[in-house]
Amino acid sequence: MTDSSVPATGTADRDLRSFIAGLPKAELHVHHVGSASPRIVSELAARHPDSKVPSDPEALADYFTFTDFAHFIEVYLSVVDLIRTPEDVRLLTYEVARDMARQHVRYAELTITPFSSTRRGIDARAFMDAIEDARKSAEAEFGTVLRWCFDIPGEAGLESAEETVRLATDDRFRPEGLVSFGLGGPEIGVPRPQFKPYFDRAIAAGLRSVPHAGETTGPETVWDALTELRAERIGHGTSSARDPKLLAHLAEHRVPLEVCPTSNIATRAVRTLEEHPIKEFTRAGVLVTINSDDPPMFGTDLNNEYAVAARLLDLDERGVADLAKNAVAASFLDTAGKARITAEIDTYTAAWPAS
Ligand SMILES: Nc1ncnc2c1ncn2[C@@H]1O[C@H](CCC(=O)c2cccc(C(=O)O)c2)[C@@H](O)[C@H]1O
Numbered sequence: 536m537t538d539s540s541v542p543a544t545g546t547a548d549r550d551l552r553s554f555i556a557g558l559p560k561a562e563l564h565v566h567h568v569g570s571a572s573p574r575i576v577s578e579l580a581a582r583h584p585d586s587k588v589p590s591d592p593e594a595l596a597d598y599f600t601f602t603d604f605a606h607f608i609e610v611y612l613s614v615v616d617l618i619r620t621p622e623d624v625r626l627l628t629y630e631v632a633r634d635m636a637r638q639h640v641r642y643a644e645l646t647i648t649p650f651s652s653t654r655r656g657i658d659a660r661a662f663m664d665a666i667e668d669a670r671k672s673a674e675a676e677f678g679t680v681l682r683w684c685f686d687i688p689g690e691a692g693l694e695s696a697e698e699t700v701r702l703a704t705d706d707r708f709r710p711e712g713l714v715s716f717g718l719g720g721p722e723i724g725v726p727r728p729q730f731k732p733y734f735d736r737a738i739a740a741g742l743r744s745v746p747h748a749g750e751t752t753g754p755e756t757v758w759d760a761l762t763e764l765r766a767e768r769i770g771h772g773t774s775s776a777r778d779p780k781l782l783a784h785l786a787e788h789r790v791p792l793e794v795c796p797t798s799n800i801a802t803r804a805v806r807t808l809e810e811h812p813i814k815e816f817t818r819a820g821v822l823v824t825i826n827s828d829d830p831p832m833f834g835t836d837l838n839n840e841y842a843v844a845a846r847l848l849d850l851d852e853r854g855v856a857d858l859a860k861n862a863v864a865a866s867f868l869d870t871a872g873k874a875r876i877t878a879e880i881d882t883y884t885a886a887w888p889a890s
């Protein structure tokens with residue numbers, strides 16, 4: 536686990552953290568299994584003692600310390616192995632929404648990898664029913680609206696791409712909450728252009744394109760995501776900072792980046808927070824959104840990511856509220872949904888400091 540939390544240096548920092556804690560927020564880049572809290576992981580690990588995932592929360596913190604991106608994916612897949620039944624899927628999804636609601640997350644696009652579950656034997660129809668049941672309960676009980684992004688685990692090959700697009704576009708499976716189509720996992724040795732036919736089919740079926748790109752490889756991967764996969768937002772896009780033409784393109788065409796600062800340190804994609812290119816993105820006029828990726832695995836949460844961003848970008852409350860509004864603007868909510876959360880952010884900010 537990585538401790539990238541911003542040190543509480545004084546009253547101003549504490550005030551900003553309180554502001555962030557109550558701020559209505561939207562999250563656009565957060566993974567389903569990667570959001571399992573230590574409590575859920577421990578519960579599942581205890582239920583499935585044959586797994587190598589420790590059930591003790593302290594041992595879990597050690598287990599979630601990664602040597603590099605490949606090690607992170609190895610650990611991630613060991614947690615995926617704990618999700619074995621539709622009830623595991625429902626519980627995980629519902630509890631993730633509860634954790635979001637506690638942080639005043641009003642809307643989230645949750646990245647789900649259905650291939651990883653169906654190939655492990657979970658029935659596809661039962662999987663969809665489980666996530667939809669959790670989505671509806673979470674909205675009714677917590678007021679947090681969830682939408683889905685189905686991603687291809689690229690390293691698992693074209694078989695996984697075919698299965699993911701089938702589940703995303705076939706009316707027998709496609710869940711009501713699905714809005715977008717993604718591509719995750721390692722980038723090295725997994726060229727983006729091979730996935731073009733699958734993205735074409737997903738886009739033709741009305742889904743929005745949101746691949747990961749430029750997280751662990753160079754800016755050419757981001758270009759591929761834009762030109763071949765017709766990306767409307769980029770997951771991470773960290774290496775875009777190395778290509779001024781690309782930054783100018785992202786800014787001009789209003790292609791937002793889903794920035795996840797602590798994740799980039801935890802997976803060692805970026806060496807230190809000080810070296811994170813987030814400031815170069817905003818300087819170039821790129822629309823930056825703040826996200827948590829796999830929060831418990833990286834020892835963070837969305838509120839902490841906003842605090843990290845505020846420090847790196849030297850923002851006060853209004854600057855942080857603008858970041859929150861960026862996420863709403865970059866979301867796949869309809870106009871009325873965007874207006875509602877933006878108004879909530881404005882009302883909250885105008886009333887600050889709360890008496
Ligand atoms: N920061 C991240 N950056 C990128 N991806 C991230 C990040 N965080 C979480 N993920 C997730 O990791 C999964 C990886 C799954 C994967 O590679 C794989 C390979 C071979 C077989 C199987 C299988 O299931 O049998 C799975 C992706 O689908 C993605 O949703």
Ligand SMILES: [Zn+2]
Nearest residue numbers: 564747770828
């Ligand atoms: Zn991700």
